[in-house]
Amino acid sequence: MLCYVYGFVHPSIFVMRSRKPHVAIFFGGQTGSHDLSEETGFWACQYIPRSKYQITPIRVAPDGNWQVPLGSLPQQGPIRRMMTKMFEAVPVVSASRGLERLLRRPVDLLLTFVRGVGGDDGSLHGVGRTLSIPVVGSPLPVCQQTSDKFVCAQRVSNIVDSPAMQRFKKNADSNQIVEVIRKLYVPPLFVKPVYEEGSVGVEEVNSIDELGAAVRRAQQAGDVVVQKRAPGTEMTVTLYNDQRGQVRALPPTVIVPQKVSFYDHLAKRRAGRVVLNTPSVESNAILKRVQEVARDIYDDVGCEGVVSFDINVDGQDIKLLEVNTIPTLTELTPLFQQLKAGQVHPTTLLDLQIARSL
Numbered sequence: 001m002l003c004y005v006y007g008f009v010h011p012s013i014f015v016m017r018s019r020k021p022h023v024a025i026f027f028g029g030q031t032g033s034h035d036l037s038e039e040t041g042f043w044a045c046q047y048i049p050r051s052k053y054q055i056t057p058i059r060v061a062p063d064g065n066w067q068v069p070l071g072s073l074p075q076q077g078p079i080r081r082m083m084t085k086m087f088e089a090v091p092v093v094s095a096s097r098g099l100e101r102l103l104r105r106p107v108d109l110l111l112t113f114v115r116g117v118g119g120d121d122g123s124l125h126g127v128g129r130t131l132s133i134p135v136v137g138s139p140l141p142v143c144q145q146t147s148d149k150f151v152c153a154q155r156v157s158n159i160v161d162s163p164a165m166q167r168f169k170k171n172a173d174s175n176q177i178v179e180v181i182r183k184l185y186v187p188p189l190f191v192k193p194v195y196e197e198g199s200v201g202v203e204e205v206n207s208i209d210e211l212g213a214a215v216r217r218a219q220q221a222g223d224v225v226v227q228k229r230a231p232g233t234e235m236t237v238t239l240y241n242d243q244r245g246q247v248r249a250l251p252p253t254v255i256v257p258q259k260v261s262f263y264d265h266l267a268k269r270r271a272g273r274v275v276l277n278t279p280s281v282e283s284n285a286i287l288k289r290v291q292e293v294a295r296d297i298y299d300d301v302g303c304e305g306v307v308s309f310d311i312n313v314d315g316q317d318i319k320l321l322e323v324n325t326i327p328t329l330t331e332l333t334p335l336f337q338q339l340k341a342g343q344v345h346p347t348t349l350l351d352l353q354i355a356r357s358l
Contacts, residue, residue, distance in 0.1 A: 021358055022072070023053045024102055026112040026124060028060035032200035032221075033115035036268060040113040040329045046079040047346040053354065057083055058102065060114055066098025067091070099127070109357055111136040113326060115197040120147040120326050136357045137305035138325040145301065146323040149194050150225050153320065159296045160320045163312070165227035167194065170219050174212045181226050182208055188229040190262075193221035197324060199265040204229065232314025234263055234321065235287075236334045237294040240306045243352060247298055249291045251341040253278045253334035268332050276334055278341040286313060293318055305353050308335070 025048075027041025028034050038059070045057050054072040061067070067090045073082060093101065110133055112124045122143030128135035138146075146152045153162035166184065168177050181189070191214040193201040201221050203214040211226070218224040238250040255263045256275040267273035281287045294309040303325065310321040329335050329346065339346055 020052060020054050021108040021354075022056065022106060023048070023109045023111055023354060024056045024058055024107050026058045026060055026110065026114050026119075029062070029114035029118050030116050031062040032196055032265070033119075033198045034062055036198060036328050036330055036333070037113050037115050037119070040327070042080055042083060043329045043346070044111070044113060044350060045073060045083060048350045048354065049347060050075045052351070056102065056107075057086070058098070059087055060095075060118065061092060064095055064118070065092045066095050068093070068098040068101040070101060070104065103131075107131075107133055109134055109136060109354060111354065113328070115326055115328070116147075116200065117195050120197050120324065121195060122147070134357050136353050138303045138307060142302050142304070143325050146303075146325055147195060147197070149192060149322060150223075152323055155301065156297050156320060156323075159300060160293050160311075160318055162320045163190075163228045163230040165225045167223060167225050168215070168219075170222045170224075172219075174215045174219070177215050177226065178208065178212045181211060185226070185228050187211075190227045190229055191215055191218050192225050192227060193218045194223040194225055196221055197322075197326070198268060198328060199263060202262075202264065204261060229262075230312045230314060230319050232312050232317065232319075235290055235311050235313055236338075237291055237309045237311060238306065238327075238335060238338050239294055239298050239303070239309070240349060240353065241304060241356060243356070245356070247295055249295065250335075250338035250344065251278050251281055252287050252290055253338055255334075268328070268330070271332060276332075276337055278334070278337045280341075286316075290318060293320075297323065305357075306335075306349065 025041055025044055027037045029037050041057060045055055048055055050073055056069060056072050059067040067087050069086050069090050110124055110128045112119055120143060122140040125135045125140040125143055129140060145155050150167040187206050189205045191203045191205055201218050205211050205214050215224055234255040236253045239247055242248050254277045258275055259273045260267055263274050290311050298307060306327045308324045312319045312321055327335055
Protein backbone atom coordinates (compact mmCIF):
# COMPACT_ATOMS: atom_id res chain seq x y z
CA MET A 1 0.00 0.00 0.00
CA LEU A 2 1.13 3.58 -0.64
CA CYS A 3 2.03 5.69 2.38
CA TYR A 4 0.43 9.14 2.32
CA VAL A 5 1.59 12.00 4.56
CA TYR A 6 -0.67 15.04 4.43
CA GLY A 7 -1.81 14.14 0.94
CA PHE A 8 1.66 13.43 -0.47
CA VAL A 9 3.18 10.07 -1.36
CA HIS A 10 6.16 9.32 0.86
CA PRO A 11 9.36 9.59 -1.27
CA SER A 12 10.64 6.21 -0.02
CA ILE A 13 7.95 4.59 -2.15
CA PHE A 14 9.71 5.76 -5.31
CA VAL A 15 12.99 4.31 -4.05
CA MET A 16 11.39 0.95 -3.38
CA ARG A 17 9.71 0.82 -6.78
CA SER A 18 12.66 2.14 -8.79
CA ARG A 19 13.82 -1.42 -9.52
CA LYS A 20 12.03 -4.38 -11.02
CA PRO A 21 10.61 -6.84 -8.47
CA HIS A 22 13.06 -9.65 -7.74
CA VAL A 23 11.44 -13.11 -7.99
CA ALA A 24 13.29 -16.25 -6.86
CA ILE A 25 12.11 -19.42 -8.63
CA PHE A 26 12.78 -22.79 -7.00
CA PHE A 27 12.71 -26.12 -8.83
CA GLY A 28 14.26 -29.59 -8.63
CA GLY A 29 14.00 -31.30 -5.26
CA GLN A 30 13.65 -34.98 -4.49
CA THR A 31 14.65 -37.63 -7.01
CA GLY A 32 11.12 -38.84 -7.78
CA SER A 33 9.87 -35.52 -9.14
CA HIS A 34 13.18 -33.75 -9.79
CA ASP A 35 13.09 -33.92 -13.59
CA LEU A 36 9.48 -32.74 -13.95
CA SER A 37 10.05 -29.94 -11.47
CA GLU A 38 13.20 -28.84 -13.28
CA GLU A 39 11.41 -28.90 -16.64
CA THR A 40 8.64 -26.79 -15.13
CA GLY A 41 11.24 -24.34 -13.83
CA PHE A 42 12.74 -23.97 -17.30
CA TRP A 43 9.34 -23.28 -18.85
CA ALA A 44 8.41 -20.81 -16.11
CA CYS A 45 11.65 -18.87 -16.55
CA GLN A 46 10.98 -18.75 -20.28
CA TYR A 47 7.42 -17.44 -19.97
CA ILE A 48 7.69 -15.03 -17.04
CA PRO A 49 8.38 -11.59 -18.58
CA ARG A 50 12.01 -10.83 -17.73
CA SER A 51 11.50 -7.27 -18.92
CA LYS A 52 9.15 -6.85 -15.96
CA TYR A 53 10.84 -8.94 -13.24
CA GLN A 54 14.33 -9.84 -12.08
CA ILE A 55 14.33 -13.65 -12.19
CA THR A 56 16.77 -15.74 -10.16
CA PRO A 57 16.42 -19.50 -10.78
CA ILE A 58 17.35 -21.76 -7.87
CA ARG A 59 18.00 -25.44 -8.43
CA VAL A 60 17.37 -27.71 -5.44
CA ALA A 61 19.38 -30.93 -5.63
CA PRO A 62 17.87 -34.30 -4.60
CA ASP A 63 19.98 -34.21 -1.41
CA GLY A 64 18.52 -30.81 -0.45
CA ASN A 65 21.50 -28.65 -1.42
CA TRP A 66 20.96 -25.50 -3.48
CA GLN A 67 22.50 -23.78 -6.49
CA VAL A 68 21.89 -20.03 -6.23
CA PRO A 69 23.23 -17.65 -8.90
CA LEU A 70 24.26 -14.24 -7.59
CA GLY A 71 22.72 -12.53 -10.62
CA SER A 72 19.41 -12.67 -12.46
CA LEU A 73 18.61 -14.03 -15.89
CA PRO A 74 19.26 -11.71 -18.84
CA GLN A 75 16.18 -10.11 -20.37
CA GLN A 76 16.73 -11.80 -23.72
CA GLY A 77 18.29 -14.97 -25.07
CA PRO A 78 17.65 -18.74 -25.21
CA ILE A 79 16.51 -19.54 -21.70
CA ARG A 80 17.49 -23.19 -21.50
CA ARG A 81 21.00 -22.56 -22.77
CA MET A 82 21.47 -19.58 -20.46
CA MET A 83 20.28 -21.49 -17.41
CA THR A 84 22.46 -24.49 -18.24
CA LYS A 85 25.53 -22.27 -18.53
CA MET A 86 24.58 -20.38 -15.40
CA PHE A 87 24.34 -23.51 -13.25
CA GLU A 88 27.60 -24.88 -14.61
CA ALA A 89 29.27 -21.90 -12.96
CA VAL A 90 27.30 -21.92 -9.70
CA PRO A 91 28.53 -23.95 -6.70
CA VAL A 92 26.35 -26.47 -4.93
CA VAL A 93 25.96 -25.36 -1.31
CA SER A 94 23.86 -26.24 1.71
CA ALA A 95 20.35 -24.78 1.88
CA SER A 96 21.40 -22.38 4.65
CA ARG A 97 24.34 -21.07 2.62
CA GLY A 98 22.14 -20.93 -0.46
CA LEU A 99 19.63 -18.79 1.39
CA GLU A 100 22.45 -16.51 2.50
CA ARG A 101 23.56 -16.11 -1.14
CA LEU A 102 20.01 -15.39 -2.26
CA LEU A 103 19.45 -12.70 0.36
CA ARG A 104 22.51 -10.68 -0.66
CA ARG A 105 20.01 -8.81 -2.81
CA PRO A 106 16.47 -7.81 -1.76
CA VAL A 107 13.98 -10.55 -2.68
CA ASP A 108 10.37 -9.54 -3.27
CA LEU A 109 8.74 -12.88 -3.99
CA LEU A 110 9.32 -16.65 -3.86
CA LEU A 111 7.85 -19.04 -6.43
CA THR A 112 8.33 -22.79 -6.07
CA PHE A 113 7.84 -25.71 -8.45
CA VAL A 114 9.47 -28.24 -6.10
CA ARG A 115 7.15 -31.23 -5.61
CA GLY A 116 6.63 -33.55 -2.66
CA VAL A 117 8.55 -33.09 0.57
CA GLY A 118 10.15 -29.64 0.52
CA GLY A 119 7.60 -28.37 -2.01
CA ASP A 120 3.91 -29.27 -1.82
CA ASP A 121 4.16 -29.60 1.96
CA GLY A 122 4.71 -25.84 2.31
CA SER A 123 8.36 -25.92 3.38
CA LEU A 124 9.28 -22.91 1.25
CA HIS A 125 6.13 -21.12 2.39
CA GLY A 126 7.41 -21.49 5.93
CA VAL A 127 10.72 -19.92 4.89
CA GLY A 128 8.85 -17.06 3.26
CA ARG A 129 6.72 -16.50 6.35
CA THR A 130 9.81 -16.41 8.58
CA LEU A 131 11.55 -13.90 6.30
CA SER A 132 8.38 -11.88 5.59
CA ILE A 133 8.73 -12.62 1.87
CA PRO A 134 5.47 -13.51 0.10
CA VAL A 135 5.23 -16.85 -1.69
CA VAL A 136 3.09 -17.36 -4.80
CA GLY A 137 0.18 -19.75 -4.36
CA SER A 138 -1.79 -21.30 -1.54
CA PRO A 139 -1.00 -20.44 2.11
CA LEU A 140 1.16 -22.68 4.29
CA PRO A 141 -1.73 -24.43 6.14
CA VAL A 142 -3.42 -25.31 2.85
CA CYS A 143 -0.20 -26.82 1.46
CA GLN A 144 0.28 -28.85 4.62
CA GLN A 145 -3.25 -30.25 4.50
CA THR A 146 -3.42 -31.05 0.81
CA SER A 147 0.06 -32.61 0.56
CA ASP A 148 -1.05 -35.36 2.96
CA LYS A 149 -3.33 -37.59 0.88
CA PHE A 150 -5.14 -39.04 3.89
CA VAL A 151 -5.65 -35.72 5.69
CA CYS A 152 -6.79 -34.05 2.47
CA ALA A 153 -9.44 -36.72 1.84
CA GLN A 154 -10.78 -36.25 5.37
CA ARG A 155 -10.66 -32.45 5.12
CA VAL A 156 -12.92 -32.27 2.05
CA SER A 157 -15.17 -35.25 2.79
CA ASN A 158 -18.07 -32.86 3.41
CA ILE A 159 -17.81 -31.84 -0.26
CA VAL A 160 -16.77 -35.00 -2.10
CA ASP A 161 -15.76 -38.51 -1.20
CA SER A 162 -12.44 -40.14 -2.01
CA PRO A 163 -11.93 -43.84 -2.74
CA ALA A 164 -11.80 -45.79 0.52
CA MET A 165 -8.31 -45.92 2.04
CA GLN A 166 -6.35 -46.88 5.13
CA ARG A 167 -3.21 -45.16 6.40
CA PHE A 168 -0.24 -46.98 7.90
CA LYS A 169 2.96 -45.80 9.56
CA LYS A 170 6.35 -46.07 7.90
CA ASN A 171 7.50 -48.65 10.44
CA ALA A 172 4.28 -50.70 10.47
CA ASP A 173 4.71 -54.42 9.82
CA SER A 174 3.83 -55.11 6.20
CA ASN A 175 2.45 -58.57 7.00
CA GLN A 176 0.01 -57.05 9.49
CA ILE A 177 -0.98 -54.45 6.91
CA VAL A 178 -1.76 -57.22 4.43
CA GLU A 179 -4.01 -58.95 6.95
CA VAL A 180 -5.88 -55.72 7.73
CA ILE A 181 -6.44 -54.95 4.06
CA ARG A 182 -7.42 -58.54 3.26
CA LYS A 183 -10.44 -58.11 5.56
CA LEU A 184 -11.42 -54.71 4.15
CA TYR A 185 -10.82 -54.51 0.42
CA VAL A 186 -10.70 -56.64 -2.70
CA PRO A 187 -8.07 -55.77 -5.35
CA PRO A 188 -7.35 -53.87 -7.50
CA LEU A 189 -5.77 -51.49 -5.00
CA PHE A 190 -3.34 -48.59 -5.05
CA VAL A 191 -0.41 -48.35 -2.66
CA LYS A 192 0.75 -44.74 -2.30
CA PRO A 193 3.36 -42.87 -0.27
CA VAL A 194 1.40 -40.33 1.76
CA TYR A 195 3.58 -37.33 0.93
CA GLU A 196 4.87 -37.99 -2.60
CA GLU A 197 3.30 -36.14 -5.51
CA GLY A 198 2.90 -36.65 -9.25
CA SER A 199 2.21 -40.43 -8.99
CA VAL A 200 5.72 -40.98 -7.61
CA GLY A 201 5.90 -44.31 -5.80
CA VAL A 202 2.29 -45.23 -6.63
CA GLU A 203 1.78 -48.91 -7.46
CA GLU A 204 -1.30 -50.77 -8.63
CA VAL A 205 -1.83 -54.09 -6.85
CA ASN A 206 -4.06 -56.67 -8.51
CA SER A 207 -3.55 -59.46 -5.98
CA ILE A 208 -3.26 -59.56 -2.20
CA ASP A 209 -0.10 -61.59 -2.73
CA GLU A 210 1.53 -58.50 -4.30
CA LEU A 211 0.52 -56.15 -1.50
CA GLY A 212 3.27 -56.76 1.07
CA ALA A 213 6.14 -56.02 -1.31
CA ALA A 214 4.41 -52.91 -2.68
CA VAL A 215 3.84 -51.61 0.86
CA ARG A 216 7.49 -52.11 1.79
CA ARG A 217 8.63 -50.19 -1.28
CA ALA A 218 6.27 -47.31 -0.50
CA GLN A 219 7.34 -47.26 3.16
CA GLN A 220 10.82 -46.25 2.05
CA ALA A 221 9.32 -42.78 1.50
CA GLY A 222 7.39 -42.66 4.78
CA ASP A 223 3.80 -43.38 5.79
CA VAL A 224 1.62 -45.10 3.18
CA VAL A 225 -2.02 -45.37 2.20
CA VAL A 226 -3.66 -48.44 0.70
CA GLN A 227 -6.63 -47.33 -1.36
CA LYS A 228 -9.35 -49.04 -3.34
CA ARG A 229 -9.08 -48.41 -7.05
CA ALA A 230 -12.23 -46.60 -8.12
CA PRO A 231 -13.76 -47.61 -11.46
CA GLY A 232 -14.18 -44.88 -14.04
CA THR A 233 -12.16 -42.17 -15.73
CA GLU A 234 -9.52 -39.86 -14.28
CA MET A 235 -9.77 -36.13 -15.00
CA THR A 236 -7.69 -33.13 -14.05
CA VAL A 237 -9.21 -29.71 -13.32
CA THR A 238 -7.05 -26.60 -12.95
CA LEU A 239 -8.26 -23.44 -11.19
CA TYR A 240 -6.58 -20.07 -10.70
CA ASN A 241 -7.33 -16.52 -9.54
CA ASP A 242 -7.78 -13.76 -12.10
CA GLN A 243 -6.69 -10.14 -11.63
CA ARG A 244 -9.80 -9.42 -9.54
CA GLY A 245 -9.31 -12.46 -7.36
CA GLN A 246 -12.16 -14.38 -8.98
CA VAL A 247 -11.65 -18.13 -9.35
CA ARG A 248 -11.36 -19.20 -12.99
CA ALA A 249 -11.35 -22.72 -14.42
CA LEU A 250 -9.35 -24.03 -17.36
CA PRO A 251 -10.99 -26.74 -19.48
CA PRO A 252 -10.66 -30.14 -17.72
CA THR A 253 -8.41 -32.83 -19.16
CA VAL A 254 -9.67 -36.40 -19.53
CA ILE A 255 -6.89 -38.97 -19.12
CA VAL A 256 -7.23 -42.06 -21.35
CA PRO A 257 -4.75 -44.88 -20.58
CA GLN A 258 -3.17 -46.54 -23.63
CA LYS A 259 -0.12 -48.62 -22.71
CA VAL A 260 -0.70 -48.51 -18.95
CA SER A 261 -3.67 -49.02 -16.67
CA PHE A 262 -3.42 -45.62 -14.93
CA TYR A 263 -1.67 -42.26 -15.24
CA ASP A 264 1.59 -43.38 -13.64
CA HIS A 265 4.76 -41.33 -13.14
CA LEU A 266 6.30 -42.64 -16.38
CA ALA A 267 3.31 -41.40 -18.39
CA LYS A 268 4.34 -37.88 -17.42
CA ARG A 269 7.72 -38.52 -19.04
CA ARG A 270 7.11 -40.86 -21.98
CA ALA A 271 4.70 -40.07 -24.80
CA GLY A 272 2.08 -42.64 -25.76
CA ARG A 273 1.40 -44.21 -22.38
CA VAL A 274 -1.79 -42.15 -22.01
CA VAL A 275 -3.78 -39.76 -24.18
CA LEU A 276 -4.72 -36.37 -22.73
CA ASN A 277 -8.02 -35.04 -24.11
CA THR A 278 -9.21 -31.55 -23.22
CA PRO A 279 -12.72 -31.22 -24.69
CA SER A 280 -15.09 -28.26 -24.58
CA VAL A 281 -17.09 -27.93 -21.38
CA GLU A 282 -20.00 -26.09 -23.00
CA SER A 283 -22.34 -29.04 -23.61
CA ASN A 284 -20.88 -31.55 -21.15
CA ALA A 285 -22.79 -31.68 -17.86
CA ILE A 286 -20.28 -34.04 -16.22
CA LEU A 287 -17.31 -31.78 -16.96
CA LYS A 288 -19.23 -28.81 -15.58
CA ARG A 289 -20.04 -30.77 -12.43
CA VAL A 290 -16.39 -31.75 -12.00
CA GLN A 291 -15.40 -28.09 -12.25
CA GLU A 292 -18.02 -27.17 -9.64
CA VAL A 293 -16.67 -29.78 -7.21
CA ALA A 294 -13.13 -28.46 -7.72
CA ARG A 295 -14.34 -24.89 -7.10
CA ASP A 296 -16.08 -25.94 -3.89
CA ILE A 297 -12.86 -27.55 -2.62
CA TYR A 298 -10.74 -24.57 -3.71
CA ASP A 299 -12.96 -22.12 -1.79
CA ASP A 300 -13.57 -24.31 1.27
CA VAL A 301 -9.92 -25.21 1.85
CA GLY A 302 -8.67 -21.68 1.12
CA CYS A 303 -6.57 -22.33 -1.98
CA GLU A 304 -4.83 -19.51 -3.83
CA GLY A 305 -3.11 -19.33 -7.21
CA VAL A 306 -2.87 -22.25 -9.62
CA VAL A 307 -4.20 -25.51 -8.15
CA SER A 308 -5.01 -28.77 -9.94
CA PHE A 309 -7.48 -31.43 -8.81
CA ASP A 310 -7.25 -35.07 -9.86
CA ILE A 311 -10.79 -36.45 -9.90
CA ASN A 312 -12.29 -39.82 -10.79
CA VAL A 313 -15.66 -39.99 -12.56
CA ASP A 314 -17.79 -43.11 -12.90
CA GLY A 315 -21.16 -42.19 -14.37
CA GLN A 316 -22.61 -39.69 -11.90
CA ASP A 317 -20.21 -40.73 -9.14
CA ILE A 318 -17.37 -38.24 -8.53
CA LYS A 319 -14.44 -38.94 -6.23
CA LEU A 320 -11.41 -36.82 -5.37
CA LEU A 321 -8.02 -38.44 -5.90
CA GLU A 322 -5.57 -35.64 -5.10
CA VAL A 323 -5.12 -31.87 -4.75
CA ASN A 324 -1.90 -30.34 -6.12
CA THR A 325 -1.03 -26.82 -4.96
CA ILE A 326 2.22 -26.78 -6.96
CA PRO A 327 1.68 -26.81 -10.75
CA THR A 328 3.64 -28.98 -13.16
CA LEU A 329 4.13 -27.41 -16.58
CA THR A 330 5.59 -29.85 -19.10
CA GLU A 331 4.56 -31.02 -22.57
CA LEU A 332 3.28 -34.38 -21.27
CA THR A 333 1.19 -33.06 -18.38
CA PRO A 334 -2.30 -31.50 -18.67
CA LEU A 335 -1.61 -27.82 -17.91
CA PHE A 336 -0.11 -26.86 -21.29
CA GLN A 337 -3.06 -28.42 -23.11
CA GLN A 338 -5.56 -26.77 -20.76
CA LEU A 339 -4.01 -23.34 -21.27
CA LYS A 340 -4.21 -23.76 -25.04
CA ALA A 341 -7.82 -24.94 -24.93
CA GLY A 342 -8.72 -22.10 -22.57
CA GLN A 343 -6.89 -19.54 -24.73
CA VAL A 344 -4.72 -18.45 -21.80
CA HIS A 345 -1.05 -17.87 -22.61
CA PRO A 346 1.44 -19.22 -20.02
CA THR A 347 2.94 -15.72 -19.73
CA THR A 348 -0.47 -14.31 -18.87
CA LEU A 349 -1.06 -16.94 -16.18
CA LEU A 350 2.38 -16.65 -14.55
CA ASP A 351 2.50 -12.85 -14.72
CA LEU A 352 -0.94 -12.69 -13.17
CA GLN A 353 -0.03 -14.95 -10.25
CA ILE A 354 3.18 -13.02 -9.56
CA ALA A 355 1.49 -9.62 -9.77
CA ARG A 356 -1.27 -10.72 -7.37
CA SER A 357 1.26 -11.96 -4.83
CA LEU A 358 3.49 -8.88 -4.73
